[in-house]
Amino acid sequence: MSQPVKLYVYDLSNGMASQMSLQLTGRQIDGIWHTSIVVFGKEVFYGQGINITAPGRSHHGTPLRIVDIGTTDIDEETFNEYLAEMREHYTADKVRSINNSLFPSPYRSFLPDFNCNSFTNDCAGFLTGGSIPDYIKDLPSDFLSTPFGAALRPTIDSMYRRPGTTPPQLPTPAATPNPELAGSILQSVASQAQQGMHPPTPLQATESLVAPFHPITNSASFQSLLRTHKAVVINFSDLVTCPPCRVIAPVYEDLARAKGVKTSGGAGAAFAKIDLNTPSGKTLGAEWNVRVMPTFMFFLDGKKISEMKGADANELRSQIDLLLFQAYPPHPHTSLSLPSIQSLSLNPILFTQVPALDTVANKLVSFIDSAPWPSTCTQSKSDIKHVLSTAVLPYLKSRSKTPSPPPSSGTATPAMLVSWSKATQTLAQVLPMEQLFPLVDMWRLALLDGAVGTWCAAKLQLQSASSNVDADRTPIDVFLGKAKVKGADSIPRAYHLTLLRLLSNAYASPVLAPYLLLPERKGGGGGGGGGIRDKMTEVMVRSLLNEDAGVRMAAASLVFNGAAWVQKGRVEAVRSGGGVEGKRDVEDEDWEVEMVSAVVEAVDREKGSEDVVHRLTASLGCLLRLSPFYESQIKSLLEVLQAKRVLRSKLGKGGCGEEGVRKGEVRRLVEEVADRLC
Known part of the structure; x- marks a missing residue:
């Protein structure tokens, strides 16, 4: 009589991989899967050897999902004989014994790397002739060596404990991640990115998951x-x-x-x-x-x-x-000689100038004092001024004591950021836009602090997982929302400049940067990374055509930061063996088409600033070089836009200033992008 065969699936990351992997690795990884086979009324799995329990009673708790993988005509006695044979191979103690007794140390790690999923796949093949789902078997082999994977290691190891132990029960993975866990993981990723990775000693049982x-x-x-x-x-x-x-x-x-x-x-x-x-x-x-x-x-x-x-x-x-x-096949651009583009620094352009902080704070306080205060506000004027004077201003002053403060100097605390963010949302509702620029400028300086970038990234990550569009928003989202309502053509200049500079400084954080350009995930919340990108792109594109030269310069800097971040990921993908078909999950063809069109139009219209032309051309070079969409759409778009003619026109009289672009490095870059990529 046929017996049903089930696959019990557990997520060792406790939901964190699904929520955060795309932003932090460039690929969507839905879980760090542990699986077991359920047949003949028992659950069979591999960890520290082959283990058998009643279904759902293993040390992993309740499975995240149960997959029906078919039926088997094999009888229980035959399956037990198969397990007895498998125990000779899926036994950690025997592998160690073989290693130690037969091979010198250089060869000890080269015996078969078995793990829980290879075991269930073998059992599925034996019982049904099929296999477990593809998504379970295909965890990238370098995942746990990434900063994100290393940060997840303690969570994974704690869920992959030995049978028989009784540590505290971990919560079942949920659609919305634990905010404290998400924050600590992002902080760990940021620390590793800034100081170099020092991964923890791995638990042997989980190391083979990504062998x-x-x-x-x-x-x-x-x-x-x-x-x-x-x-x-x-x-x-x-x-x-x-x-x-x-x-x-x-x-x-x-x-x-x-x-x-x-x-x-x-x-x-x-x-x-x-x-x-x-x-x-x-x-x-x-x-x-x-x-x-x-x-x-x-x-x-x-x-x-x-x-x-x-x-x-x-x-x-x-x-x-x-x-x-x-x-x-390698991208066609990998064979091109592009010395000017390759010599570009892909570090973000940051706005680090510190104004007279007391003057900025006093200006903001004067706006607060003169503003009519709605009775519906949950915070009073005195509450907000207290946060600014006792927490925010001392923090910013401690950060500005030296031109380049060390990471430990004046690092923001979560408590201060929460109170400041709450005050920011209130002020954004009460004050008119032209009076908000001192507040935006304060946040511009704060985003140079890695702790602030990490905190913002954690907030965006939680927003993207929430269906509540009114969820607590980051200051970046708040300020962008004000600009979107107003329309980029009518944003007050002071607010406009400080907002663009704030957005540029957001790229100072390697943890926050991915959230700024992440496509919105279908079915996700309305306030997540994709929402930020859409709002930021709209403001950025319109700002490139602004009449004010300072606004255009700030917008060109922001465009470059985004293009450079995209270029970094593509270069890494090519170095690791990827090509056009190996593009990252974060790539978005529609967004790239919009950006290329906007940059070419902005270059065409720019007649006064050589620096703006320089940054826009560098941005275009970063977008075009190694683009996975170059052959399918971008190449023909460049022909329609007459991009080569537009760029070369900047070199002649009247193209940019009376004599055209004059700096040698800028001329070489313009020629290279025009002649070799357009």
Whole structure:
């Protein structure tokens, strides 16, 4: 009689991966999955060896979801015999014993990397001939080595504890993340980004979740790997009896780590190793006619394209590089000589000048004193002035004591930021826009503090997860909302300038920057990263055409910061093996079309400022170089806009000033973008 087979799915990140991965790694990772098989009235899973419990009674608690993966005609006794055989391979103690007894230390890490998901995939193949869902198996191999992954490590390790222990029960992952946990993770990411990564010592049980290899023990899992990955490398070997296999093993592992699927771009090959010293490995070897150890096979789009026998490290590298070249052709711009663009600093343009803070504060206080105060306000004038005088002003003064304060100097506290943010929202409702610029300028200075950027990022992250459009908003969102209501053509100049400079300074935080240009996720809240991007883009595009030269300069600086951030991600994706097909999940074709059109129009209209032309041309170069949309849409758009003619016109008389662009570095950049990218 057929028996149903279920897959119990748990998220070891406790919901944090789904909520924060896209912003912080450039790829959407919906969970750090732990899975178990439920059949014959029992839940079977692998952690510290193979464990069996009643369904839903494991130390992982209640599963996040239950997946029906079919039925099995195999009887329980046969399945138990299969588990007995599997215990010989899925046992951490035996792997350690083999490592210590047979191999010197350089080779100890090259035995099969089993984990909970490879175990359930093998069981699914044995029971049903199918496999577990693709999204569970495809966690990028470098995820836990990213700052975000390292920050999640304590949460993951705490959920992947040994059976039999009784630590405090963790909450079931929810749609809305724990704000304290989100804030602490973002703070950890910011600290690692600024000071260099020092990842914690990993729990052995979770380390293999992102091992560079996909363990394969049956034909079903083999076919599943070929079906779900564009490029696949398989190593058939026997480390116990084959000396050449042990020689090539460390080379193969290094290649798997360097050229496996990465978080930045998603490109790379899936690497697997099949142990021919096991009964299941021998069966697979016979199925693929393996007669020499080691044998490497290379697959593209599910079809074997080449095979290599023996332990030739140089040939192995060449074959893998060729496979990746065929799977992910390099962007056409990678072959261009672009010295001016490549020499551009991609660091953000920041506005760091500190005004007379007492004067700024007094100006704001005078506006507060003269403003009519609605009876519906939950904060009084004295409450707000108290926050400004006792918390905000001393904080800003402590930050301005030196031109470049160290990270520990005058760092904002969450309590101060919460009270300041609350006062900001009240003032934004009470004061007219022309009286808000001192407040905006204070926040401009604060965003140079990494702690403020991290706090804003945590707020935006929570907003994006909430369906409440009236949720507590960041000052960035508040100020942008005021500008959107007014319309960029009629924003008071002082407010306009300080807002653009504040937005530019938001790029000082490596944690906050992704939220500023993140596309809005379908089904997400209305106040999240996508909402910020839409409002910011509207103000930015209109500001590029403003009559005021200072506004245009600030807008060009903001455009460059966004374009440079996009360029950084693309460069990293290409370096990790990505190409046009390996674009990051944060890419947005419609947004790029809008930005390219706006920048070309702004360059065409700019007749007075060479610096504005410089920043706009640099922005255009960053947007065009390595664009995944260049061939599909951008190239034809540039022809319609006559971008080459527009740029070259800046070099002649009257194009920008009486004589045109005169600075040598700017002329070279304009020529390079015009002639090679347009």
